[in-house]
Amino acid sequence: DEMDVDTIWMDGEFVDWDDAQIHVLSHGLHYGTGVFEGIRCYDTEEGPAIFRWDEHAKRLYDSGQPYGLEIDHDSEELEEATKELIRRQELESCYIRPIAFYGYDSLGVSPQDCPTRIAIAAWPWGAYLGEEALEEGVKVKVSSWRKHASSQIPTNAKTTGLYVNSLLAGEEARREGYVEALVLNKEGNVAEGPGENLFLVRDGEIYTPGLSEGILDGITRNSVITIARDLGYTVHDEATISRGELHTADELFFTGTAAEVTPIKQVDNVTVGERGPVTEELQSRFFDVVERRTDDYDEWFSYV
């Protein structure tokens, strides 16, 4: 059982797994009015270290903005609660899931007097797309489902309801034997994966769709852009990538908290190839950074 959790922080208190319950008439369940984060904590020589807490906390609060969802626990309190969860469960590396949502009051679409409920859980979680995927790469299918336009729903907010689109795309791909989907935006350009950002390498330069393409502003995306530039690469981080460019790319890879840096070896029935040199360099540097085999980027880590 991967979800090996015995303590959950909920609305300001540590509770047992069995007691972390909500009412079936909670607003968030009916209308997808929740916001969440996925954060990794890495096992390092100086103990567990949470990767980019501040950026994840900021995105959590920002995600609530369009929905008027106010979280009245500050970042320091959530961070300390998370560290305490890690200590109490004696976790080394783990995945951290904060979630805030409208709870029960009335079931009109307007949340009116619904309280904001909030919880944090942490549990051990390995490579999202499989350990071998990090080395060998994954096959992805361009989804028949398009991503919502940011004029329809804020795509830069990590809202629970958004993920029905991710599910449709991901499950369609898996039913057809692919590991993951790749989702185009309404214009038909490449947006992102269901839970990953996309990068493309061509002639030694790096391209990734810009925020105006309707993507989530991924924190791993930001980290990889920073790492790549510091290694001397040219990174075009406001690119528009057409579907056809996927087929002529030298390399493609996904980034994400869960997926980390995962090479893409095939798109539909077109072979991209084995993990290429740029992907390999960025991936190995990324793991050196997060596992703290370097002192660089120390400001990205909060030690438990």
Ligand code: PMP
């Ligand atoms: N896009 C989507 C739709 C996601 O759900 C995620 C995962 N949070 C990402 C991109 C990658 O973001 P991050 O690197 O912050 O995990």
